Amino acid sequence: MIQPRPRTIPEATVARLAVYLRVLTALADGGRSTVSSGELAAAAGVNPAGLRKDLSHLGSCGVRGVGYEVRTVRDRISRVLGVERSRACVLVGMGNLGSALADYAGFGSRGFAFVGLFDADPARIGQSIGGHTVRQMDELEDVVAATQASIGVITTPAEVAQSVCDRLATAGVRSILNFAPVTLAAPPGIDVRKVDLSVELQVLAFLGQQRLVPALDDTAVGEPA
Amino acid sequence: MIQPRPRTIPEATVARLAVYLRVLTALADGGRSTVSSGELAAAAGVNPAGLRKDLSHLGSCGVRGVGYEVRTVRDRISRVLGVERSRACVLVGMGNLGSALADYAGFGSRGFAFVGLFDADPARIGQSIGGHTVRQMDELEDVVAATQASIGVITTPAEVAQSVCDRLATAGVRSILNFAPVTLAAPPGIDVRKVDLSVELQVLAFLGQQRLVPALDDTAVGEPA
DNA sequence: AGTTGTGAAAAACTTCACAGCA
DNA sequence: TGCTGTGAAGTTTTTCACAACT
Incomplete structure (x- = not known):
């Protein structure tokens, strides 16, 4: 039974596709014709291998040794995300x-x-x-x-x-x-x-505070200094 | 104050703690004194077992057979999230x-x-x-x-x-x-x-569209037009 | 009885590493 | 050579199931 492309794209991937779409649109508007996964990943703030895996969900269309054709990938993401119809x-x-x-x-x-x-x-x-x-x-x-x-x-x-x-x-x-x-x-x-x-703010604040703590290891969470 | 707990709270948990905090605050303001994990989970839109695990990260303080004391848990989350100091x-x-x-x-x-x-x-x-x-x-x-x-x-x-x-x-x-x-x-x-x-909107739109598709199975996503 | 706390299983997601191809 | 595509390994997160406790 051949099922090369599972019909379901992971939700996490969908969110990133939207980000790639924005970057690709900007690149295309700037006249760029190809990008490598590395460059695109850097612009989107993700890991290159992950990006390639994400794109592979749309029956991917990169060229080995070269990279991805900007407009092709952009259009394909648009189609999958359904951005084409308003x-x-x-x-x-x-x-x-x-x-x-x-x-x-x-x-x-x-x-x-x-x-x-x-x-x-x-x-x-x-x-x-x-x-x-x-x-x-x-x-x-x-x-x-x-x-x-x-x-x-x-x-x-x-x-x-x-x-x-x-x-x-x-x-x-x-x-x-x-x-x-x-x-x-x-x-x-x-x-x-x-x-x-x-x-969002609370998570951010917590992560920021947490980064400072690991030194003072056993002082309880809420000790006012 | 012994601290046998691992100092790191998973990020996913932190985000949910903020939600619980809101619900608990509302409950406390309404005069409620205890809640079960089931009720709190329903109000927060999560799975009860997951909620219990989340709360367990703060050295949890529920009472078996009864539930959680609203104000106690609220205060503890506040402390961990660092909401107390502005x-x-x-x-x-x-x-x-x-x-x-x-x-x-x-x-x-x-x-x-x-x-x-x-x-x-x-x-x-x-x-x-x-x-x-x-x-x-x-x-x-x-x-x-x-x-x-x-x-x-x-x-x-x-x-x-x-x-x-x-x-x-x-x-x-x-x-x-x-x-x-x-x-x-x-x-x-x-x-x-x-x-x-x-x-956020694009993910939402995609999920909505996806719910309708699984019928037409093999019309490929990526047919090079 | 009713409900928490938690190990263990399952699922989802990320990263690695490298084969395969231009 | 350079970069994609992907199996496999690793990590995180969720879910399950049930012992422990009131």
Whole structure:
């Protein structure tokens, strides 16, 4: 039984492919035609062998002794990641973070189009952010249905995030990116991914602190000096 | 105080501890005195056995047959994560995202204090965001030195992120959280952590698309067109 | 009974090392 | 020669299963 390419690409690989795609796009724009795994890996901050293994998941297309053809690999990653077709996203919660996302041009070039911005605060409704008008929550279901939006982004306060999640799921969104600092429960079949900025900072702080400790080995963790 | 425990807590565990801490804080505020690993795990979105293993890294303190004492575990995680003492952070790049972070109250309660906001754009200098005044880049080194800031957050455009990173590192910052969509090179001993919002969306989109595909099995991903 | 703490098994991921090919 | 592609080894992380304890 021949199964040369397992149909599933590891999640860790997918995340890195997105990074490679960015680097390759920049290289292609700069007129570069080939790269070696070493150079590409350095630019992406990963190990060269790992990069080669990642690329091998897309039925890889390097040339031994030479390297990878920039545009070929770029296009192949685009195709696998589905960047080619644009995906409709709705964004709920137009506070500072929501506004920042709505206004960030980088998403458009990566195949994401915000087709609806929503907020519960009447003061924000009607405002224009990143070329879109903020709508009231009532319209959420209709917009999702009309635009076939498949992705929802939640940037609301934590208290309402779950109910927004429920509404998005019911409305037909299939993937949710959650910035609210709560763990969301979603029906099976709905993919929820969480980005927690405080957690990132805390991990960073912990690692930084840990780097200093191994000398003073047995002083307990929290001794104030 | 004997310390038979290995001094290193796995990074994956650290990230989850931060999540548990949030849940425990909410429970404590709600007057709850004990939780089982099952309930806590559900609230944090993880597997109960994994949660127990995570907590075991802090010399765990559950009661068999009963569960964990909410405040005890909360305090212990706080101590290990170093949330108790406040950490000085500087933030460079006061666009939408930078402003959102500066204005987010959640950081303060988690032990992070922004002690300096910086931007290169003269139009932004002097503005007040989240109770702090935006300063010009010239002052970066002085502020880092004066405040002993150990964490730097980069929310600048990609093009200048590397130079900001270099300046932060030279100024004495030891950990950097990078939101700019580039991979930064930093001197050894400096910890860089990256949050890439586009990558998160792309992974989400890929996983969503992948869920639909397994039917059409052999239409190859990489047919050279 | 009910729940923790943890060794041991399993899975996922990373790195190494080198064969294979241009 | 130089660089890719990949099996194999190594490491980390997750999951399981159950003894230990209240």
